[in-house]
Amino acid sequence: xxxxxxxxxxxxxxxxxxxxxxxxxxxxxxxxxxxxxxxxxxxxxxxxxxxxxxxxxxxxxxxxxxxxxxxxxxxxxxxxxxxxxxxxxxxxxxxxxxxxxxxxxxxxxxxxxxxxxxxxxxxxxxxxxxxxxxxxxxxxxxxxxxxxxxxxxxxxxxxxxxxxxxxxxxxxxxxxxxxxxxxxxxxxxxxxxxxxxxxxxxxxxxxxxxxxxxxxxxxxxxxxxxxxxxxxxxxxxxxxxxxxxxxxxxxxxxxxxxxxxxxxxxxxxxxxxxxxxxxxxxxxxxxxxxxxxxxxxxxxxxxxxxxxxxxxxxxxxxxxxxxxxxxxxxxxxxxxxxxxxxxxxxxxxxxxxxxxxxxxxxxxxxxxxxxxxxxxxxxxxxxxxxxxxxxxxxxxxxxxxxxxxxxxxxxxxxxxxxxxxxxxxxxxxxxxxxxxxxxxxxx
Numbered sequence: 001x002x003x004x005x006x007x008x009x010x011x012x013x014x015x016x017x018x019x020x021x022x023x024x025x026x027x028x029x030x031x032x033x034x035x036x037x038x039x040x041x042x043x044x045x046x047x048x049x050x051x052x053x054x055x056x057x058x059x060x061x062x063x064x065x066x067x068x069x070x071x072x073x074x075x076x077x078x079x080x081x082x083x084x085x086x087x088x089x090x091x092x093x094x095x096x097x098x099x100x101x102x103x104x105x106x107x108x109x110x111x112x113x114x115x116x117x118x119x120x121x122x123x124x125x126x127x128x129x130x131x132x133x134x135x136x137x138x139x140x141x142x143x144x145x146x147x148x149x150x151x152x153x154x155x156x157x158x159x160x161x162x163x164x165x166x167x168x169x170x171x172x173x174x175x176x177x178x179x180x181x182x183x184x185x186x187x188x189x190x191x192x193x194x195x196x197x198x199x200x201x202x203x204x205x206x207x208x209x210x211x212x213x214x215x216x217x218x219x220x221x222x223x224x225x226x227x228x229x230x231x232x233x234x235x236x237x238x239x240x241x242x243x244x245x246x247x248x249x250x251x252x253x254x255x256x257x258x259x260x261x262x263x264x265x266x267x268x269x270x271x272x273x274x275x276x277x278x279x280x281x282x283x284x285x286x287x288x289x290x291x292x293x294x295x296x297x298x299x300x301x302x303x304x305x306x307x308x309x310x311x312x313x314x315x316x317x318x319x320x321x322x323x324x325x326x327x328x329x330x331x332x333x334x335x336x337x338x339x340x341x342x343x344x345x346x347x348x349x350x351x352x353x354x355x356x357x358x359x360x361x362x363x364x365x366x367x368x369x370x371x372x373x374x375x376x377x378x379x380x381x382x383x384x385x386x387x388x389x390x391x392x393x394x395x396x397x398x399x400x401x402x403x404x405x406x407x408x409x410x411x412x413x414x415x416x417x418x419x420x421x422x423x424x425x426x427x428x429x430x431x432x433x434x435x436x437x438x439x440x441x442x443x
Contacts (some may be wrong), residue, residue: 006375007030011438012380018393019438020080021073021415024119024163025089027402033061034098035089038121039131039172040405050260052408058417059403063098067379068425072416073182073399076431077438080112082356082395084119084163085148086191087141090353091123096151101156102352114395115152116160116217117145117202118195127180132173132191135266142201149209160356161202164285165195166219166247168333168386173389177305178408186263186309187262189333193264193271196250200274207277217283217356218247222337226293234312236292243290248342250275252282252349281388281392281423286343286377289334303327304407326361326411332376339384339391354382359397361404361411370415370430378437395432398423 004070026040044055062069073081084103089095106113119139126137145161149218166248172186173179182188199216206214223244225236240372245257255261260436261268296314300307304327322330335358343348360373378394401414415431418424 007377010375010378010440013382013385013391013441015152016152017391017441018079018354019441020078020082020112020114020393020395021076021399022082022395022397023062023399023402024084024116024121025086026059026084026119026121027398027404028060028069028400029086029089030056030058030061032057034063035086036085036094039124039179040121040242042124042127043181046181049181050406050408052410054403054408056403057421058073058420060400061423063401064193065423066098066102067105067397070102070109070111072427072431073106073111074109075427076399076415076435078111080114080158080393080395081106081115081399082114082160084121087118087144088123089266090148091125096148099148099152103152107155112155112158113152113260114158115148115156116163117141117148118161118198119163120172122180131180132168132194135194135197138194138198141198142205145202145205147222148208148210149211153211155211157211159206159211159215161199161206161214161216162284163217163356163357165192165199165221167310168195170243171305171406175305175308179220185308187242189260189263190265192246193266193268196247196275200271200277203277203279204274213280215279215281215283215354215356215415216251217285219285219287219357220244220248220250220338220342221286222289222334222341224289224291224318226291226314227292229427231294232292235294239290239292239313239315243303248282248346251279252276254347259297279351281352281354283348283396284338285379286335286338286355286356287360287363288329289318289331289337291318302359320356322369324360324369325409326364328360330373330376332380335377335380336384339381339389340387341403343387343389350390352390353356354393354395355391356395357397358394360415363412363415365417365426366429368429370428371433374430374434406418 169192173182173191176183223240226232318329401418402414404411417426
């Protein structure tokens with residue numbers, strides 16, 4: 001079942017609205033011989049960790065084919081390209097040269113470079129020293145950020161510190177289904193705190209380097225209780241704190257939700273002053289709401305994950321809505337609900353919002369399902385703007401089909417099809433649709 005696209009013209013977004021697409025280094029670059037190993041290299045090498053047994057050793061070979069990919073960006077007509085800088089590559093001799101070349105190519109093509117400084121690919125050497133469970137990793141991150149800013153800051157004007165610390169904490173450190181494969185459950189909370197601290201330290205480092213347009217890319221979605229029964233409402237409230245407020249409140253309010261701060265390590269009040277360093281905009285990665293109820297007393301298989309019985313909530317199916325090929329629910333109105341809820345919760349503490357990721361996994365070159373998905377979500381974003389949410393940009397995930405983490409190459413999120421045998425790029429119907437949308441937005 002798909003949600004049919006309306007025939008009404010797409011509403012116009014204001015002049016200066018930033019249209020872009022997103023990728024991440026480990027998912028597309030390849031060329032592992034030109035960088036240090038990352039936690040994802042180690043994780044993917046363990047049998048059974050990646051569902052199809054693949055690795056990102058080649059991925060899309062963007063490292064060698066970046067000029068071809070920048071040409072695709074220019075042809076698409078986007079204003080900006082959100083990519084990530086690989087910390088393991090920067091740690092290697094000449095590693096920053098690649099990003100120099102990429103940024104130059106983007107600037108020559110008239111596409112604004114928007115780097116994300118951490119997208120889950122921690123150097124193995126830092127993981128061996130404790131990774132994000134070790135406070136020192138946040139300090140090392142700030143040093144790395146300063147190096148990147150010093151090299152690229154003359155051309156890069158918009159920066160993202162960290163991508164989705166919630167998922168990296170939950171999947172990588174609590175449930176163990178992503179790198180580094182830790183199954184710590186609630187003992188993973190220090191990884192969340194240290195990533196947030198790293199964000200704040202990175203904001204300070206970037207400010208010291210003269211940067212003036214800084215944000216973070218946090219993933220968020222509405223939490224829908226399975227019913228109005230007290231147990232379901234309590235479980236949904238807890239989930240919302242854990243996946244939404246735990247990561248938004250410290251950045252926007254300089255405080256953890258009640259009961260969370262005392263679970264974190266170190267001098268938390270002092271750290272929160274760093275975490276709460278003002279950002280110029282707030283990035284939101286949105287995919288779907290989550291329906292949550294009380295625990296069911298058994299492990300639950302959901303969206304390719306096993307939700308352990310011991311958690312104080314259970315994730316339920318959202319009935320009556322289409323799903324993507326990944327099995328994720330398609331609920332565009334959830335984006336409107338999320339953004340208006342943030343406006344109501346945070347008020348004048350919420351800076352302008354940029355959607356830093358939104359997209360879906362579907363097969364095929366004539367990907368009408370993806371077009372319907374994107375059309376619905378962009379309209380939902382416009383409805384949020386009409387209610388007074390200050391929305392400044394939209395980055396679609398993703399430019400290319402890529403290495404989709406623990407799913408390997410089984411999921412295709414790209415506007416451009418990649419043949420992973422030949423590495424040939426073929427724009428899909430959704431590429432042409434987005435191209436036409438951008439032309440229409442510019443009049």
